[in-house]
Amino acid sequence: MKKSILRACASAVALAAAASIAAPTFAQDAAAPADSEETGLDEIVVTASGRDKSRLDSSVSVTSVDAELVDAFKPSSEAEVFRMIPGIQVPGTSGPGGNSNIAVRGLPVATGGSPFVQIQEDGLPVVLFGDIQFGNNDYWTRFDASVERVESVRGGGSTTFASQAPGAVINYISHTGKKEGGFVSLSKGVNYDETKVDFRYGGPINDTLRFHLGGQFKTGRGPLGADFNVSDSIQVKGNVTQDIADGNGYFRLLFKVADTQEPNYTGAPALATLSGNKISNVQPFPGFDGRNSSNYSIYNRDFLIYNRTGQLERVEMSGISTKQTQLGGQLHYEFDGGVTVDNNFRWSKLSGSFASPFLNVRRAAGIVGSTVNGQVVGSIRYASGPNAGQVFTGTYVDDNVNVRTNIRDLGSLANDLTIAGKFALGAFDLTARGGFFYMNQDIAMDWHVNKSLREVSGNNPSQLDLYNTAGARMTVEGISGYNNNWGNCCARDYDLSYTNTAPYAALELDSDDFAIDGSVRFENIKASGGGRTGGAEFNVNSNGVLIPTMTANGASEVLDYSRNYVSWTAGALWKANSNTSLFVRASRGGRFNGDRQTFGGKIASNGALCTGAMAAAGTMGCSADGVTPSVDFVKQYELGLKNRGDLAGGRYTVEITALKGNFKQSTFELSATRCPGGSGGCVIDARYKSYGAEFYGTYNNGGFTLVGNATWTKATRSGVGSGGTPTPFTRAPYMPDLVYTVQANYDILDAATLGLNVTGQTSIIDDAGRQYPGGAVVGVNLRVMPLSNIELGIQGYNVFNRYDLRGSGNIADGSTSPIVLGTGPALGRTWTASVKYSF
Template sequence: MTRLYLSAAIAPLLLFSSANAQETKPADSAVKSAGSKAAAEAVFSTGVAKGRDRLDSATSTSALRESEIEVLGARSLGEVLRNIPGIRAEYAVGEGNDNYSIRGLPLSGTGSKYVQFQEDGLPVLEFGDMYQLGVDMFMRADLNLSAVETIRGGSASTFASNSPGGVINLISKTGDTEGGAVQATYGLNYGEKRVEGDYGYKISDTLRMHIGGFYRQGEGPRDVGYTAYKGGQIKANITKTFDNGYVRLNAKYLDDRTPVYQFVPIRVRGTNDDPTFFGPTNFNPKTDSLLSPFVSNVVTLDRNNNIANDDLRGGQHAVVKSIGLDAQFDVGGWTITEKFRVADIGGGNLTIRPIAVNNATTYATVYGGVGGRLSYATGPLAGQAIANPAALNGNGLLTNALQLDTKIKSLDNATNDIRASRVWEVGGGNLTTTVGFYKSSQDYSTYLTFLNVLSDVRGDGGTSLINVATAAGVPFTQDGYLAYGLGNAFHRTYDMNYGVDAPYASINYHVGKIAIGGSLRYDMGKVRGTLFGAELGGGRVGQTSFDINRNGVISTAETKVAVLPLGQPGRVDYNYDYLSYSAGVNYRIAEQLAVFGRYSRGGRASADKILFTPAVNYNTGKLVDDNSAYDTVKQAELGLKYRAAGVTFNVTGFSARTGERNTQIVSGADGSATVLQIVRGYKAKGVELEAGVRHGPFSVTAGATYTDAKISSDAANAAIIGNTPRHQADLIYSLTPQVEFERVTVGVNVIGTTVSYAQDSNLLELPAYTLVNAFVQVRPTENVQLMLNVNNLFNELALSDSEQGSIPATGVVLGRAYNGRTASATLRYTF
């Protein structure tokens, strides 16, 4: 496979000969301030046929340049993207596996189903929502980053596969500006030490390079009791320019561990439509999690049904080794662009996730019967009885939790995108034609298991596992484990490959003030693989008795050990195809003003979300219903763009209809995990606003999205039709005013949202919030800069989600909160 892709990448280069074009100006040469006229006129190239001035394009686009990202003080990619209009980012999980959507498209599952994440124009993963493995887990923002370009809707459907909602593209520096920087960041009130740097160098008039990266280590913004962040990345590229184009080779190595902040118990009082959330005694949802050294030991049966140990302190471990080629040449009037990348991706994802929370006395009775006893299974008090469960840790709570263990055998992928464009003079205007072909191969080979444990609720990284025994002293748990599995559920292996072939074409005619264009893409997918797991049905057994601790006695917990039915594989062998299209018209009323309209239809392959569901016949590997292979999104847009010296203003009205097949994990009243199979339709309409003003030393940028979204159909639950999709607020917004003098820059970054519903039932409301992030930059000399960033300045409790759809009788929900106040100082030296 690799040889095939290398041949596809290299062959077009052999055809290139001299012509007259020069290399397209790379992103890091762009002027750094969006408020300036030069930046506003910067060519935009993501998700379109050919880079052009945004006022001449019938698309909704945004770009954050390096200096704009710098002042945000973002500690993760999600904290960067929350500032781009139209993007809904739920980033409370940490650095990876966060949730992203665009313009009211649903977040019924996890990850970024309808949004494609790219680095330098190619996807990092073909699918952004693979189970437990979101695409942002394998990306980092550091000094290599020149800009983040985004396109919402529009031609994203036809210039990238599996991206009907939009494309988010991280663009690297390429060394066209010589010099670099080194900097060190220190967490002032949380555990992080980080060093990073980058350097660009012109080796000759036609050869240049860039290299950069970072390394960091520390406990992080939450108290977990161990070093949770450890690792870094290095990226490099070298560019050779010719009279008629350029060739660029690039490489990336990422090896980084970060924690996964899952749901935690949060108390709530009031009513569903007027709740007040607060932390349990001795547990702060803004600074604590259930992660600790005392819940970290994982004991399970591996993919070969042998005893294996793991450690939750490994967290999200992302390992990426990639090399790529980027070339562009003018040949006989055609501009030929070739992008290729092959990536070796591994690692894993480990964390603890509660599925139910209740009073300790209740769990003692539920699992131990009348007179049931509790004791510490792990931690400094291991073996000690809990005499007064109601007073445990001052809050009296226990969680029924899952240890989530996902190991990556291969997420390797190879991607190639070649296109040819030509501009023809026709009837006094320019006719731009583009044809291209995209080919990718994406592995999805993983093992995952869910183990059932009982834990207390304690802050400061002190959470421990808890044992339960009957009044007579007969153990119900073993070392804190209720079961070494979850019945027949979520003990699986995937060994899949997804192949995508997609020819595409576009035509655009620009004459005078009018530009009219359209594009088509035809995706052809080939899905092949083997699955193991009892959830495939057919009499497969996924639970057995096994002497986990090898003491010769089978305990109650050891009668519930998850195994793989290795003699009964499930086969997956199907093809699919679908057509995407987009058409738009742009009218440039004046040099400073343009209006546009566009209609698009795009598709998204269902990928792993239909595996282990009845959608596939696992004997033949074929789909039971061909319609389950992909979902579609139909969008209409009408927008206005204004740009004058020091002022930008973009407003876009949108309407979208989405069909979706997905899965949700919900917890039942008895604490058992339930998988909800979703077959739904959604509709959304709204307005997206982006503005920027600069006058002298003062500037302000702002973004806002108003959305009216509804569930329009549901195959299983008609009662929720007409409801607002969970987590969807009417309004999300960001505002960044700042003042910049010669030696000092001061400003704030404000992001917020109005109320939303915790679940699709539309009962419990998640309160509105506004988070204020402050920044100060001091430049005592030309080459030295000291930066102070404070996120969540007022230490507000802001919830991203709640597992429960209404206030339970216990008055405790499982929710996720954004980090509390964190302050960091950075010292940078440029050269």
């Protein structure tokens, strides 16, 4: 196994322990956010908040999902963890590597990533921007045994207590060893090849010192049946906490090391019926069932790129790979007189790669006889596999890219300092907070987007080579171009840096019956660095074939600008009684458009943002306004109810929030299917409006537990017409009106647990307005405890093996009956067995 990771873990533990032992004498019972003994609506909110209010008494929409609930649900990716949170809308079909489109409250993702949702670990962002191109925030986070719970705040505090998160914050909160104990569990795929080991252990070292260590190891070919290991990951996280002598605080050191490789699934073809604009009766494509297969292939397990040093290099088709080292520290101290200081620091070293065979199905007719790279195509032949050299006569081909992006550096340095004071004013308590956030985010990458051709198959598809009319080979291993698939836009090489500073302030007036609050955040982002796009094409001799090639020697772009903006929120809470509260809130939050602003004609030759006037005049290399779209603003309005009580001999909680929001966005899009004229690489400008409601509820009665969430929204979109004027608002593409997850468990005499879960959504439309059916998948789990510390389990996902569409869709061939689609289905039926030893 990865010995460097294990050595790093040992070193970090030793460093943390030594630092804590060397600290002054401390006491036992300081308040710490993790390992909380409070549950339900009494749980203290620690995410994007003042860290001193329960969920019931907070005038924000906040949800906490504990580790036991996630473990029973057995999510197949981080996206499915997010589907357990109301307000978060994510397809969950991209695979365990990440690269999900994470929307919130009906505010869609215009291109990719999570532009308005920030993922945090222990209160600090894993990366500053959620939609970094080939570096989305879900690449870098894994739910493992070290996590105590996942807490999410939508709207409200996410606007002013975090940067770049006007929609929501999702915070992975670690165990800290308040309670001694742990476990080791082994999970094994029954009808697929995957092995996963989760472990954690923690507890007090002495009266004032405690620790926790946890992590995960995972390997296998995955549920979509690749014939080589697409998963090969290890992650270890730990912390040591020293409580302060007077009982007023703590100091904590944290570390994380990870070396992960997980697949990125890009969809599958399917057959369907088209009636008008309505698609129905979706069925698997012959030879390629997206429920249990993908276009990962042993014949495309590695491929050639033209690298940044001017050499042909063979790289692995390794999905999304990350290497992470993180060190952090937290300080919490409560002074006499009601003054509290909190500081949270983290240094991160992140790197990795993105390598994936994108999928696009088209008819093969017309390729023979066409001109490619200056030659007429005479035939298509198998480049590999059992049919190598034979003429290809199939009806369809996959002509999308082999892409490799080297993530050279995505490291960061972050610190968040808050000082709060609480003062009695007669019948009211006044709390004042001031803070300062700093984060420097590096983004250094080089892109390699090859023109590729392969057969359409879910069973080790072969690459396809083109031959000219004289019988000479025109392509190599199915590749007809290095780095040039999307033109000179995307043969990129850049090294950028963004520094975000943000002072913020909040006031809250609290009484027995009412509370009002307001906060403001002053953002400044400084952009620096630069890069180049592709230059003129040239030929490279690859195994005796001249292949057109691009490299990043084209026009350079330099960044040297800063941008300031203000975010705010205000809210009020009525404490109707000890079991009921109602709140209202309004907020406006900004989100800086980072690397997606580059190489689109929006940066002037001197590094400044282009103004509209400069773009109209074409001065200093400007072709588009860069100032206006550099910050996307989200406005949200909320009305919420929280209630708990007794029902039929059990206890329930209900949280309902009515919401309305709107935003505008300008961002760079890679996908040819979303760009005018079908060319990859374009800037999309759009406005969005949404209204709806989100729900989260729980019910406990004896051994029966029921947890459910739902998000209902009406999302609309307005684009830009041919004359530059906004188009009318119409239904937003790829956004279901309803997304829901329900989970029920029943404990039988503390000896067994039987569980059932359902996750689903209603229909979506594509960019052309065609409607795709909604649906749901059902999961089951059974856990048996033959001994008090041994648990045996069997979990089933999508037990009815439904072909459930969740992701984006498009018509690949509408000339046949049934038609051929490009789809993003949920995983098919999978069974996983597990054994867990607790101690």
